[in-house]
Amino acid sequence: MSTLAVAASGFGLGASLIMAIGAQNAFVLRQGLQKQHVFAVALVCALVDAILISLGAGGFGAIVSSHPTITAVAAWGGVAFLAVYGGRSFLAALHPGALDSRSASAEKTISLGATITATLAVSLLNPHVYLDTVVLLGSVAAQHPADERLVFALGAMAASFVWFFSIAYGARLLAPLFARPVAWRVLDVFVGCVMWWIAISLALGQIVV
Numbered sequence: 001m002s003t004l005a006v007a008a009s010g011f012g013l014g015a016s017l018i019m020a021i022g023a024q025n026a027f028v029l030r031q032g033l034q035k036q037h038v039f040a041v042a043l044v045c046a047l048v049d050a051i052l053i054s055l056g057a058g059g060f061g062a063i064v065s066s067h068p069t070i071t072a073v074a075a076w077g078g079v080a081f082l083a084v085y086g087g088r089s090f091l092a093a094l095h096p097g098a099l100d101s102r103s104a105s106a107e108k109t110i111s112l113g114a115t116i117t118a119t120l121a122v123s124l125l126n127p128h129v130y131l132d133t134v135v136l137l138g139s140v141a142a143q144h145p146a147d148e149r150l151v152f153a154l155g156a157m158a159a160s161f162v163w164f165f166s167i168a169y170g171a172r173l174l175a176p177l178f179a180r181p182v183a184w185r186v187l188d189v190f191v192g193c194v195m196w197w198i199a200i201s202l203a204l205g206q207i208v209v
Contacts, residue, residue, distance in 0.1 A: 006148045010155025013140060017132040018049070018163050023082055023198050024129070026191045027122045028164055032171030033187070037115040042168035044116055048123045049133055049160035056138025057153035072206060079199045079206075081125040086195030093188035126198065 018025070024045060031041045123129065137156055141149045177183050 003148075003151050006144060006151045007155035007158075010137075010141075010152035010157075011159045012155075013137065014049075014053070014156030014159030015163060017136070018160060022128070023085075023126060023195050024122050025167060026194050027085075027119070028168050029171050030187065030191060031115070031119075032168040033174060035172065036110060037112050038168045040112060040116060041119050042164040044119045045123055045164045046157075046161040048120070049129075049164075050157040052129065052133035053137055053153050053156050053160070056134035056136075057141040057149050059138065059142070076203075076206065077125045079203045081121055082195045082199035085122065086192040086199065089188045089192035089195060093185045093192065128198075 028041055028045060032038050133156075137153075141152045144152050
């Protein structure tokens with residue numbers, strides 16, 4: 001299998017796993033619309049994926065899958081975070097803003113550190129990210145010869161960088177739509193529903209198990 005084909009395989013699988021609407025993508029989209037530390041948010045999300053993919057390709061996925069306690073702790077932490085963040089989105093929907101100069105200046109008061117912390121939380125407090133990047137991608141990478149695993153992993157990492165920077169900066173194309181408060185209300189309700197749906201799914205998964 002050629003190097004390009006291996007990289008393309010990793011890129012395709014990585015893209016298919018991260019393109020689904022989820023808590024992380026909804027968060028990045030909202031940050032992009034608010035034009036709030038966009039580069040930092042996209043970079044942190046992509047780097048988190050890159051680190052987890054490298055761990056999976058390096059064989060750490062087998063360790064994680066053999067210790068269900070790790071997954072359980074991550075799951076309940078994710079439930080708590082997503083429940084709180086979803087609630088905040090529903091509250092925000094009650095008082096929607098608009099994309100204008102006044103709202104833009106108000107958003108600058110949120111610190112870079114607080115934004116990065118929130119980005120790390122929404123990226124790491126979801127066990128699905130470990131199942132996708134560490135376990136699943138790791139298991140697929142293990143099927144390749146040792147000299148091809150790095151290429152496969154780099155392809156998957158490239159997909160993450162392309163995706164997160166695309167939705168973070170591409171969100172600005174929707175700025176005219178979000179000049180209306182009703183659009184923010186719809187987005188906040190949508191984000192809240194996504195967060196709570198994932199939180200409920202995670203909780204049910206742990207209860208059933």
